Amino acid sequence: MNDCTTVTTSDIELERQAYRKKQSIRSVLTSIASSLIFVGLVAFGLSNSPGWPRVQESFFSAEYFAQAWPQVLDGLMLNLRVLVVAVIGVAVLGGALALIRITTSAVMFPLRVVARFYTTVMRGIPMLVVLYLIGFGIPGLGLFGRVDPAILGTVAVVMSYSAYIAEVLRAGFQDVHPSQRASARSLGLTSGQTMRLVIIPQALRKIAPALMNDFISMQKDVGLISTLGAVDAVRAAQIAVAKTYNFTPYVVASILFILLSVPFILLNDWYTAKLRSRERTGGLV
């Protein structure tokens, strides 16, 4: 407590503190030693495996790395653009689906059935199949002429992820305790105001870690639009590999995707830890 003015520490406590300090120094040293041994073993194992020089040359070549970097980085810009548009699309479509699913009014019944069907089916189809269905099916209809594969890819990503996000949002909305709704309604708030001012803000705090996790996973899944022929980071790497028969460009693409996601992963970890510590202090949000 900081309101103690004179701090007197007994010998027993001093001895305990000294012991704890010794213990913690020892555990730090132990973890450093074990890490060094682990890294050493992996390095030893790799460098002594018979194929290592070949693997090193075809995956970790500095020369090909430098050569592929500009094109792959260029491709990543397309991934970023797709990602931004997809996030907005998913927020709108996923939010709408979730709101439809929690309505109870009779008028909304057909929409509820459609939303239920959509989220059920969409979560069951592999992402790649959705991409093929949209990417090759829609142009096949011949309605819109030639459509940029990046746009079709974005549509597919939005359709697939909306189903997941809708379910996360719905769980969040329903997770807010019914007494909060009762309390808001008893103040005279309409059901719309209750949703907007009381339920949604609390739900978003609760599900923020899950939403961020889906966002991180979406960040790398936008790389799948390469299967439709859009020249994104993955496709650019593929092209470079096809030219040189060296796989280093894939490593380049991986590193770029990792760099893209690390800030969000750290942000997510930080926010989750913050929520947890707040819950420990007895808060509800």
Add this chain to the structure above:
Amino acid sequence: MSESASAETVLRLDGVCKRFGSNTVLDHVSFDIKQHEVVALLGPSGSGKSTLMKCVNLLEQVDDGQIWLSDTDITDPRINMDRARARIGVVFQQFNLFPHMTVLNNVTLAARKVFKWDRAQAEKKAMSLLKRIGMDHKANEYPDRLSGGQQQRVAICRALMTEPELLLLDEITSALDPLLVGEVLDMVAELKDQGATILMATHEMSFAHKAADRIVLLRHGTIAENGTPEDVMDNSSDPETQAFFRSYHS
């Protein structure tokens, strides 16, 4: 069709019934609350107290009978229920403050969003209410930083903010540490002195005896007793009523 309540009757229940499936929770309950009257709703757990409170606040729909709030039949499905709810202040057992809003925003929410006051006016009123209970220095704290008693007193401020015609207090001390019960009950006594009209469900028998003008005792969803605290709690000739109050003394 019963005639509308007279001018000074704030709440009138007329043959109110509520069933959950085959379970009849309220069976033709009728009583009045006059202006400035404090009525304590007593009864064992499961006697229908909470359900009755929820029906009055329109959180549950009655299965028969009428509830009048002054001249409005609030069980009429054609009325604006949000407006009717806004005329009644409710305080819950579990406080139910909004955890994502500061104390000040909790207290001003209904004034701003339902009654459309501007923020400055609402905050001025809220601060004076908070000041009266010595909580003005906590106005910008979040509810999780307050003790249970403080949260409950803020919840009472929130209910009082828009000067409701009737205050419903639903076992507001049941979730509190015994040491904190006193501070909340003191606040209720003060509201009574200021002329509030209150219907309170409670298990605080000595407080009910002291503060209530009238006791309504529910048993199996019907009114077993309806009279002054002395008549009901001390001098009832009904053996079941005597047994009920004795259980609180032992």
